[in-house]
Amino acid sequence: MRFVAFRDGARSVVGVVVGAGGDAAVAPLAPVEEFYADLAAWAERARAAVAAGGPDARPRAELTLVPAVPPAARVLCIGLNYRDHAAEVGLELPKYPTIFGRWTASLTVDGTPAPVPAGERGLDWEGELAAVLGRPLADADPDTALAAVFGYAVFNDLSARRAQGCTPQWTLGKNADFTGPMGDIVTADEVGDPAAGLRLVTRITTAAGTEVVQDASTRDMIFSAGQLLSFISQTITLRPGDLLVTGTPAGVGFTRRPPRYLVPGDSVEVEIERLGSVRTPIVDASGRGLASPAG
Secondary structure: OEEEEEEEOOEEEEEEEEOOHHHOEEEEEEEHHHHHHOHHHHHHHHHHHHHOOOOOOEEHHHOOEEOOOOOOOOEEEEEOOEHHHHHHHOOOOOOOOEEEEEOHHHEEOOOOOEEOOOOOOOEEOOEEEEEEEOOOEOOOOHHHHHHOEEEEEEEEOOEOHHHHHOOOOOOHHHOOOOOEEEOOEEEHHHHOOHHHOOEEEEEEEEOOEEEEEEEEEHHHEOOOHHHHHHHHHOOOOEOOOOEEEOOOOOOOOOOOOOOOOEOOOOEEEEEEOOOEEEEEEEEOOOOOOOOOOOO
């Protein structure tokens, strides 16, 4: 199954996608906090809605979509988790995962423009796989941790490199406004173990055309999703709705010679096998901060 969230007045409501393409509709289920508070029950209702053809579904194209994660979710991102990316940065393979945090306020959805912050030459792209937790996790082994994943989503960890490089801590450069686009959540039973390999492709489109800048497999991660969640759970008790963003492969912009960045007028799309894609237009900073990234 495939899940999204949409704005309904002041609430964000999770729904299950019925149909595909231009005919896709969304059957509403529950406000996002209620959905993750009793995820197993709502997943059963979602199966029933899909089986019934979504009689109360609303056309997807008419909805204002927002990230399908609760506002209190922890967004835990992994740096240097592909061997080829560590190599292009010029660093040795990490002994332990490199972990940094995003705030949910930076998360967006497909089609939401991302502004280039003042003082940045542009934004850098990082196509990634995200895992969404479905049940609490503490002191878990990798197999148990992997089994706790509710679903997976496409993610782009758009980065403000000047801000990121100002200090050894990456928080500022990884939380610029509107720079965490994520796609639909596809349930783990339809995706399988990412360690078996899902193709990840990042494309940028400029006035000159479209170019593939990343083309890799999740098989090449240094630490698998199960290993990462297990490691984190030794310190932090993870909760349903928490988001693990598993790192990017080689091909990012700042390592190129000369460095290359996304500038206003460009767009970037990340596509992952079985999950779909998320596209982000790049714009200038005018009007930045006047609307919530989450809708």
